[in-house]
Structures are given as C-alpha cells and as structure tokens.
Amino acid sequence: MNATDILKALASFPSVVGTPNAAIVEWIRSYLEGFGIIAHILPGPEGDRANLFASIGPSDKAGYILSGHMDVVPAQETNWTGDPFALRRDGERLYGRGTTDMKGFLAAVLASVPALATSPLARPVHLAFSYDEEAGCRGVPHLLALLPDLCAPPAGAVIGEPSGMRPILAHKGKAAARVTLQGRSGHSSRPDLGLNAVHAMASVLQAAVSTAHDLANGPYDRTFEPPYSSLQGGLIQGGQALNIIPDRCTLDIEARAIADVDPATLLAPIRSAAEVLRASGIGVEWEELSAYPALSLARQTALADLLTELTGQEPLAAVSYGTEAGLFQAAGIDAIICGPGDIGRAHKPDEYILASELSACQSMIEALGMHCRA
Template sequence: MSRLTMTPEEMLTKLVGFDSVVGRGNGPIVAFIQDWLSAQEGVKVHVLPGPEGDRSNIFASIGPVDRPGYVLSGHLDVVPATEPGWRADPFVLRDDGGRLIGRGACDMKGFVAAALAMVPELAAMDLQVPIHLALSYDEEAGCRGVPHLLAALPGLCALPVGAIIGEPSGLVPVLAHKGKAAIRVSAEGVAGHSSRPDLGQNAIHALVPVLAAAVAQAADLMKGATDPRFAPPWSSLQIGTVAGGQALNIIPERSEAQIEARAIAGVDPLELLAPVIAAAEAARVEVEMISTYPALSLAADDPLADKIATLSGFTPLAAVSYGTEAGLFQAAGVPAVVCGPGDIARAHKPEEYLTRDELHATYALIRRLGESLAV
C-alpha cells in the first residue's frame, strides 16, 4: 500500500476548506479523513456515527491496540464564521506573512492537521506503544460528540494511559480546567392585549422567579468554595440569553433563557444549577439540559504531566478557566492534559489564525511522541 504524504500546511488547507460548522452534518470532512487514514499502511480506522444520524466521530490507531497507549484528541467542528470582520472567505486558508488565517485554523484544526500530516511517519515507526487519534464532532455545542466515542473505547483498544487534548494553549501543558453545565428554561403563556392582563398569561413574568434564583446563586457562589488555580477562583453562574415577547402592548406568550454554571475541580457543575432548576419546577417552567462536562484535574506529579512537559519543553500550567473534552476523558479513566498550538484568545473571532511556526512546532512535538514510543 502506498504512503500518501501532505505537509501540515496542505493538510490544514484541506481541513479549513470543509465548512464543518457545529450542529451540522460532518460527512464530507469525515470521509476525507477516513480516506486519508485508510491509505496509510497499518492504520486501523473506525468511523463512529452519532445518534444524530448525520455526523460521526473518528477513532484511528497506529501500533498495537492491545497495549495501553496515547490519544491525540481534537474536534472537527468550528463555530460559525458570520462575523463582519473577515477580510476573505473564512473557509479558504490564506497565508498572511506566516499567519495561516481561516475559521478553525487555531480552534482546533491546526492540531488535527499536524496529527494527520504526521500519520505517515508514525505508521513507518516501529511503535511499541500505540498512538490513537480521537476526532469528535459538536465540541462547540458542549462536547456532545466525544461521549459516544468514549463509550465505544473499550471495544477499540486497551485503556490508554494518557490523552493529549490539542486545544490552543501555546503548546504549554494545562493540568486543570473548570467543568460546565448549561440549561434552557422556557415558559408558555397566553397572548393578548396588554390593556387586559386579566385575559392573558405573561410568559416573561413566569420566568422571573427562575432568573432571580440564578442571580442569587451566582452571588452565593462568589462566597463559596475556591480554588486558587483558577481565575476567578470560585465556581460561577450566569444567565447568558433571555428572549421573549413581540411588542410592548402584547402579552408575551413565550419566554426563554439559557443559563450556565462553571465549576472548579471537585464540584459537579450540574449541582450548581440545582437551585435554579428547583425554582423552575416550582414555577412550572420547562427545563432542558443543553450540555454538561466535568472539570479536569491532573496531578502535577502524574506521569502524563511529566511526559508532555518533556516533549513540549514547557513547564505545565496549573489551570485555565475555559473547558475542553479533557474532563470527559479523565472521567472515562484516561488521564488527560490540554496541549495544543495557538492562543485561545484568537478563537471564535474574525481573522482567526495559527502561525506557520506554531503548526510546525506541533508537528515536531507529535514526532517526538512517536519516537519516544518506538524504542
């Protein structure tokens, strides 16, 4: 079987070219990656369809799957690119003085591109310990795809000894992050003219006790348990969106709000929403779970932390406040660390970019990982 090759830039160009926006089918990008991996000798490829029916995770292995190995984990979805600040088509990668610009270039197709471009070299190594690629969907919607991949993991390989989640961290290993839970609360009312409130039911008014409970809980959390690794050091809660009503003189017949909680390590983010959910139930307001994922907390003396620090050349960072799929890997029994190219501050913005140097540094890091497992 022939070994196809691509440079990291060529691979990133291909990946950015797929409009793999979160919440949509991802068949084209999955088919491309499946074909690429299947063309490499000795690579075992699994496409794992999700329950949605139009999107899939991918899991691929290089080396002996009956031995505990390492996972390179990334997501294939990106946020929409509707911001007015784009200077060109966001789904066509362009090079501006070493900045590789395109939607997802930093978050996080750059890491995926480096891993996929390195596969031919990894496949040619005599790996004594396997390297797996875990590529998920709908991470941007609250890590919805990877739980299905993790559920299938026992049938795909021996339990890995570590997972590298390639979210933008400047290639600095990150040992901890907050967990998150998000809900949607909605109320139904009866429309009518505002001059006759006795003939209608105001859906916005029905939501007020729930919103008040959320505001009170947010204030209480600021006085609760803290973890100095995080900024802020406490768990937090906020009302992110509120919608309802048509006009000032119409009794609103529907209202809706989205509320999220972010939890420090050791705290269940869903538990932080308990007072809000209780208030919703008392007010007969509907509650819908949007997403939930646990915090990550990897001990500083864990072998994975030491290995990735050695490979990256950076001292691990204790914690960040954003979330990733790493906590889900840890909950599944796989120690995890966040380590990927770029800066999270560039994500979800127009003119998102990854530098050429950052891309090649990631490519080299993955090569060093392979070399360390081929002896």
C-alpha cells in the first residue's frame, strides 16, 4: 500500500477524540504484523482507548521515536463538500478529517515501514501512536510511563504535527480547567431567596480578564507570537430561563505559557477568586481538564542537526500551537516537531493534505532509516 491508500484507510475510521479507538488501533496492528513487526497495544485508564507502540530494529539500542496521534477533532460542520471520513482526491489534494492533523503523518510513517523493516538497522525506529491528543494530550503520558519497559532510552523523538516539513524547536505549554459554581434556584422575582450562580461567576471571570491583562505585560519570550503567556475564558454556561435564578454556572479557562513557566500556575488567581465565593454559600468545584508542558529544544542539539539534514530546512524557532513534544522532553527525551501539511488547514471543513507532502514526509522517514543503518 502506498501512503495515499493507507491514508484512505486511516481516514475512514471516525476516531474522534474522546471516543473508543479499537478499530483504528487494530488496523494499524494488523498492518504492522504483515511485516513481522510486533505492536504493543497499551490500553489507557478509560478502558475503551489505547496507545500503540512498535519498534523496528534493535529495541535495546538508542533510536528515534516517530510520534503521532490517532484521534481527530469532530467533523460536525455543515459545509463539508463530502463525507469527512471518506478520503476524496481532487488533483494533489486529499480531503478528509485528520488528513493534515495528523493521519497524514501516520500514513507516511506506515508507508515507510516496508523500507525500514528490510533495512539492517543498527538503531531502532519506534512508532508511538497515541489517543486523545486533541483533548489536551491525555493519552501519551500513559505511553511514556511504560516506555522504559518497551525500549532503551531513545536518542530523540520526532512529533509529526503539520509543519510543512520544517523542523520546529519550541511551542508554549498549556493548562485548562473548569470551574463550576453551585447556587440556589428560585423565581427571578425573589432574588433574595436564591443564590445566582451566573452573577457569582462574574468575579471569577473578572479575575481571568485581569490575569490575561497582566500576562500581556511580560515576562516575554520573543520566539513566540504573542511573546508572552496568555489566558482566556473560552466557554461559559449557566441558567435555564430568564425568569429562573440560575443555580449553576460553569467556566472553562485555558492558559498558554512561554518556556520556563508552568502553565498550571497561571490559573491560580482564577481558582482563588472562585474559592472566595464559598463564604457566601456558593458551592465551588475545580476540575483540571488538561495540561502539557512547553517544548524548548536548543538549536545546538544533535536532534536539531539531524532534522535539518533530513529535511534540508533550517528549524523554525517556535509555533503557537501545542503538541505532545513537551511531554517527551519532560520525560527526558529530546523532541522536535516535523510533519507534513499546514496547521492552517486543520480543524476546518474540507481539511486536506497534498499527495506531494505525504511523499516528502515518507522520504524524510526513509532517510532517517538510512541514518540508523549499520
């Protein structure tokens, strides 16, 4: 199978984030088995989702990880011009949910397997495919926890998020949380008898706005756009009807942090503002939704030099979007972003990747295999 055929198969699985993924995992496992490669299926604590890990070559040597996620964002937009889970080709463009983010990379990796499997590799190439990346990198930490039992400490990891095949050295870290306020309902004509959870949330939201304003004043890291950490309230819900005192309100917030800043700490002022409300009888719940650290790889590293050689492109200092790369780095593994496609096409109707981009990625992976040969 070529990369396009493999992408057609992968895109047909509606492996939407937060849903069971056994079908796509089994397809990949069976495909690898056809080349004599054993894939380790690593179930997550959810029970219906799993990571997949496989090694090509001697797993007791320091090799390189090719990392990508199998999940995709939902495709519920009404302005798709075709079935989002049926690959459709128009010239060079291959349309479908996840083609760019990031089943295109997975397809290029799997299309490289025949060449890798028949090469006399002195150092291994590992495949690390995760679940629920789109929910804040929830799957890969469980894979990383098991990695010492699966292979020798790797020399580096390539995270194949769409980068136009240009290596990327850094991205911001992220933390997200949900605050829920519980008040007391009643008729809106007697506000004195209720506790309005929407009104109470105003002080929490104001804390988020103030924190976001303060973060814009620095500290700065000019490799990022914007060059400072940021915070926003992204979703707020509360109330049933205009004449009912709302007894419940939720606010989802996220923080994105420059390197050397723990994104979770940026949420502390918002949590403090919520906790203050307990004194007035409001119930407060705080739920951490997701968190991953920033990536910051120095240009003067062997991994950055290697990807520069393999792609022929000088690394880009940083991008605004987040990936699993920071988690690999936090686990002690040098990580770099490099994959096919353009992030600007992701999470949109008629998402697509170019056939030439798949070919370029496959060539890079096969060149990595040559680098790992005896």
